[in-house]
Structure formats: C-alpha cells, structure tokens
Amino acid sequence: MSENQFIYLYARHRDDEDLCRLEMRAFFGEHSTTNVLISSIAIKPNRSTFIKGRLDVLFEAKDWQTLVEKAVDFQFAEETFKVMSLNTTVLNSTPKMEIDDRRKIEREIGLQIKGEPDLDNPAIVFGFVQIDEHWYFGKFTESKAVSLKHKNKPHSYSTALSTQLARTVANIAAPFPESVKLIDPCCGIGNVLVEALSMDFDIVGSDINWLVVKHTRENIAHFGYSCEVTTKPIADVTELYDVAIIDMPYNIFTSASPEDQQNILIEARRIAKKVVIATIDTVDDMIHNANLTIVDRCEAKKSTFIRQILVCN
DSSP states (O other): OOSSOEEEEEOOOGGGHHHHHHHHHHHHSSOOSSSEEEESSOOOGGGOSSEEEEEEEEEEESSHHHHHHHHHTOOOOSOEEEEEEOOSSOBTTBOOOOHHHHHHHHHHHHTTSOSEEOSSSOSEEEEEEEETTEEEEEEEEEOOOHHHHTTSOSOOOTTSOOHHHHHHHHHHHOSSOTTOEEEETTOTTOHHHHHHHHTTOEEEEEESOHHHHHHHHHHHHHTTOOOOEEEOOGGGOOSOEEEEEEEOOOTTTSOOOHHHHHHHHHHHHHHEEEEEEEESSOOHHHHHHTTOOEEEEEEEEETTEEEEEEEEO
C-alpha cells in the first residue's frame, strides 16, 4: 500500500455508467467497472455526483481479528468519534453485510479505540470495510449531493444540461482546477458555471443572447456565487484559457446551422488548449476540421436521449 491510500465508494444508475467512467479517468487516470476504486489520488467526495464517500486508509489487515488488534494501538487527537461499517452493499466480490452484523462489529472495533464515542454528532467519523477478503480502516468522508441543491433556481431551460451532468462535465474539464482558467463561451442558463463556481473553479462565461445572460447572472447570484458573464459571441473572445467547455447548440432547439457549429469549434480551438464538448450530434468531422483531437469520450444517457461528451486537445 502506498503512503496515501483512498478508497472511493460509488453509486450510479446504469444509464450513467459510461459518464461515470469518463469522470473516473479524468480524476484517477483509470476507471473501475465496479462500485469501488482505490487510488493514491485525493479527490473531495463532494466533487462527484457518483462518489458516495471516501475512506482515507489509516491501516489495513488480511483478516478482521488483525484489524481489531491494530485498532487497540490506534492513536488520534482527543475528539469525539463514531465508527461505521461501509459494507452496506456488494463491494467487488464481498457481499452486503446485514445491519445487525454491521452494528455488532462496529461496537467491537469502536470499543478498542481510545476516545469518547458520539453516535449523534461526532467530530470525526471512522469507517472500516471489507473488500475482496481484505480489511481497511480509516477516516470516512460522506459525499453531499451539492448539485441537487442547484436544481431550484430562478431560471431553468429544458434544453440545458442537468445540474448533475453539468457538474460532471466541469470535473472532466478540470479534474485538478488549481491555476486552471476556464471559459464557458456558450453558457446558456449557466448550469456549468454554477457547478464550477461551487467547486471554486476560476471560470467565466458568455453567450450571444442578452436575456439568457441576464438570467444566468441571476442564477449565479441566487446561490451566492459570482463570476464574469458577458454578452458576446465566441468569436469576440480575445483572452486565452486552459479549458473551454462547449455545450453545442443543436438544430432542433436553436437556429445554429452546421456552419455555426463548425465556427464555434474553430473559435474554441483558438482560445483554449483543451476543449470539452457536449453534443447530441456526431461532430467528429467538425472536430477534425477545427484541428482538434478527441482524446477521450463517453455517452451521457437520459432514457432515450443521448449526449456525447468529448474531450479534445
């Protein structure tokens, strides 16, 4: 085990499988086909709509009794604590543990830890989990569904990316956002901007429709965030950015022609080193014509409606 080891527990609908794996690859350089991913890379659980929680591994053992013995020698700052089992569902080859069994072993290991237990309002939550005949113990951080809170806003458009998809696209665009400058030059109602700002991204937005921009600013302010949102076409953007996020206008909802779409991609290539595109149309040829290269991709499904998410350099 490396010095820093993190176990991520995932949950996603089958329609989100492909999208979730693309986000995994953005974060960790690999994806898991199960609901568990172990990595030395630390990602805040709240970043992802798919991560249920993260266990920061403190020690591990090949069997339960050895794990309990290690807990006897475990030292931590004098805070109240709670211990919980994470085997609430099938994890790889390990079956779900029934609640009575979980409570029993929670008490067993909790009694070994020196400190004051508090089941209602603990200062720190410890978790333990069995995965594939191996046991892990550590600090557990449960994820909060931040994007769900952003559904209720002053203005919504049915054609906009959902808050969950917008958050995932933002993560794919900038998995490690420190010192990364982003732009959403076709920002629409601002769902990507809101999700990015909630994760402290350095991002700006623009759109050609002044009324849409007005509503976007109101949506952003509604949640206490702020960023520059201007009324202008992408062709008028003069600054350079690390990443551009493009929710491609589509013909069934807008007047954007194939020529308009091609020009958007050409301009995106001009202003950004990396471009992440959400599109309902197949635009591979347009991407090639814009001198962009697709380096990863997935399908984001919602019933029979499918968007392609394309990562381009």
